[in-house]
Amino acid sequence: MNDTPTPVRLEGLNVRYGAVKAVRDLSLSVWAGSVYALLGRNGSGKSSLVRCLLGQQRAASGQIHLLGEDAWRRRTRLMRRVGVVPEEPDAPLAMTARQLAAFCSHLYPTWDDASVAERLSRFAVPRGVPFGRLSKGQKGQLMLTLALGHRPELLVLDDPTIGLDVVARREFYEELVAELADRGATVLITTHDLAAVEGIATHVGILKDGELLVDEGLEPLKARFRTLRFGPERAPAAGELRGLGALAVCKTAWGLEAVVPRFDEAVAARLQAEGDVAVAVEAMSLEEIFSAVVGNGAGGEA
Amino acid sequence: MSAVVHIDPKDAAPIWRQIEDGVRRLVASGALAPGAPVPSVRELARELRINPATVAKGYQRLVDAGVLLVRRGEGTFVADNPPPTTATERREELAAAARRFAALAATLGAARSETVNSIEKAWDEFAAARKGRGQ
Numbered sequence A: 001m002n003d004t005p006t007p008v009r010l011e012g013l014n015v016r017y018g019a020v021k022a023v024r025d026l027s028l029s030v031w032a033g034s035v036y037a038l039l040g041r042n043g044s045g046k047s048s049l050v051r052c053l054l055g056q057q058r059a060a061s062g063q064i065h066l067l068g069e070d071a072w073r074r075r076t077r078l079m080r081r082v083g084v085v086p087e088e089p090d091a092p093l094a095m096t097a098r099q100l101a102a103f104c105s106h107l108y109p110t111w112d113d114a115s116v117a118e119r120l121s122r123f124a125v126p127r128g129v130p131f132g133r134l135s136k137g138q139k140g141q142l143m144l145t146l147a148l149g150h151r152p153e154l155l156v157l158d159d160p161t162i163g164l165d166v167v168a169r170r171e172f173y174e175e176l177v178a179e180l181a182d183r184g185a186t187v188l189i190t191t192h193d194l195a196a197v198e199g200i201a202t203h204v205g206i207l208k209d210g211e212l213l214v215d216e217g218l219e220p221l222k223a224r225f226r227t228l229r230f231g232p233e234r235a236p237a238a239g240e241l242r243g244l245g246a247l248a249v250c251k252t253a254w255g256l257e258a259v260v261p262r263f264d265e266a267v268a269a270r271l272q273a274e275g276d277v278a279v280a281v282e283a284m285s286l287e288e289i290f291s292a293v294v295g296n297g298a299g300g301e302a
Numbered sequence B: 001m002s003a004v005v006h007i008d009p010k011d012a013a014p015i016w017r018q019i020e021d022g023v024r025r026l027v028a029s030g031a032l033a034p035g036a037p038v039p040s041v042r043e044l045a046r047e048l049r050i051n052p053a054t055v056a057k058g059y060q061r062l063v064d065a066g067v068l069l070v071r072r073g074e075g076t077f078v079a080d081n082p083p084p085t086t087a088t089e090r091r092e093e094l095a096a097a098a099r100r101f102a103a104l105a106a107t108l109g110a111a112r113s114e115t116v117n118s119i120e121k122a123w124d125e126f127a128a129a130r131k132g133r134g135q
Helices: A046-053 A097-107 A113-123 A136-148 A166-183 A194-198 A218-224 A238-243 A265-273 A286-295 B015-028 B041-048 B052-064 B087-108 B112-132
Strands: A008-017 A020-030 A035-040 A061-066 A082-085 A154-158 A186-190 A203-208 A211-217 A226-230 A249-252 A255-260 A280-283 B068-071 B075-078
Touching: A008 A046, A020 A046, A020 A203, A020 A211, A035 A046, A035 A194, A046 A061, A046 A154, A046 A186, A082 A136, A097 A113, A097 A136, A113 A136, A113 A166, A136 A154, A136 A166, A166 B041, A166 B052, A194 A286, A203 A218, A203 A286, A211 A218, A211 A286, A218 A286, A255 A286, B015 B052, B041 B052, B052 B068, B087 B112
Parallel strands: A035 A186, A035 A203, A082 A154, A154 A186
Antiparallel strands: A008 A020, A008 A061, A203 A211, A226 A255, A226 A280, A249 A255, B068 B075
């Protein structure tokens, strides 16, 4: 572990567009063998971060280390070791899958013809049809195939399943899972498909307005978030809920609902001591945690 | 394999634990017989679309506990003599289910006696049906 550099290491990253700060003083690491899901609403700074990481854009300040090297200065060399599935499938419209694969094979010394051919068959992507005439799902599958073709050390997936139907999305994730099983690659993925990424991610980052509000393992994150539901006649005062560190407190048709970001035995004991006020304590899916964190008007610490 | 393991993202237990518990339950109920093959890590991960490392962690714990065994080059199987569910495990699982039931009963406004009665009735019905099937 010690001799391989951390695949992604950002320190104090700032990205500005004129007066607008898209990313503020952001630090995060993606460890070897992990699957880091970077989540955020549109305009939260995800794409700026990814572009800086891939050397497509210069940061205002901060350090960006990709596979242990400077992401900007070494960008050309580094891209041979990274597989990228961009947000918008991007390839010359007239080129067929066969031509694209042949083209890419010359760019990468580590190109694996056999696995590319096998993957295209599994996806049933026609090899002789121009890129521009493939379906959206086929384009996504082809992009993933090309991104994996050179056996990259790091895979960067920028909202790879956006606009894909349920079946194409499932196939995409099945293929990603198979790749993880076979090679154990390191992955950085941005997505809005939280249900799908929940089973695959080992780490989660949640961006809001250019700030990283959450940056931790998926398991500890899920272990500390709980929804508390109170009946109408037993709802505690807002101050009491703040004392528990409640993030999102909202009145529902049934009473009061609060999300507690640091639920533990002490919180449970306190609720117990105050009489059976908590009607229900429920674990949360990643999607619910995400909504509570970014939907929280005040922003701040999660 | 007709027996399946389910994953629930809203479950408080981590996914590897859900796999571990799910397989244990299938073995305990006889749905997975001693010596029966179980899906490979790769197959199960792909089917459930979850990280293979998570499946591997659940399987490893089952191997360590003697529920599953790995035969090199052949695959993973239920052990010939899987350890029976321990008294502690049974107690914990029963207690957890009882807490859920008690919470439901309290929410419905049922009295203690009514709640206990309903469990006894359900038990009697289940026992009678089981007897009827000759088990």
